[in-house]
Amino acid sequence: MSIATAHHYLVTGSAEEACRWGKRAFDISRSVNDMPLQVAVNLYLGAASLGAGEFDQAQVHLTKTIRMLEGDLLRERFGLHGLPAAIARSYLAWLLAERGE
Numbered sequence: 001m002s003i004a005t006a007h008h009y010l011v012t013g014s015a016e017e018a019c020r021w022g023k024r025a026f027d028i029s030r031s032v033n034d035m036p037l038q039v040a041v042n043l044y045l046g047a048a049s050l051g052a053g054e055f056d057q058a059q060v061h062l063t064k065t066i067r068m069l070e071g072d073l074l075r076e077r078f079g080l081h082g083l084p085a086a087i088a089r090s091y092l093a094w095l096l097a098e099r100g101e
Contacts, residue, residue, distance in 0.1 A: 015051030022048045036078035043084045062092045
């Protein structure tokens with residue numbers, strides 16, 4: 001429920017609220033060994049952190065998402081609306097552009 005709520009707030013423009021719910025989902029995901037959940041949590045928390053201007057935190061989560069998805073996992077959706085490997089890279093590119101990097 002927490003990650004779905006975080007995503008809802010992210011797409012409705014409430015980045016700070018998305019971060020709050022994303023951090024809650026992140027805490028839950030650390031206690032279970034569920035890769036699809038961890039992918040979704042890191043992706044959405046990275047995106048929410050970017051939207052909230054928390055660039056260092058966003059980079060940590062987006063980079064972790066990218067590192068989790070190598071090889072055949074590049075094309076895995078994990079039940080998400082798109083390819084998380086591609087989405088994470090696009091958010092990371094946005095973040096680097098915001099920083100002038």
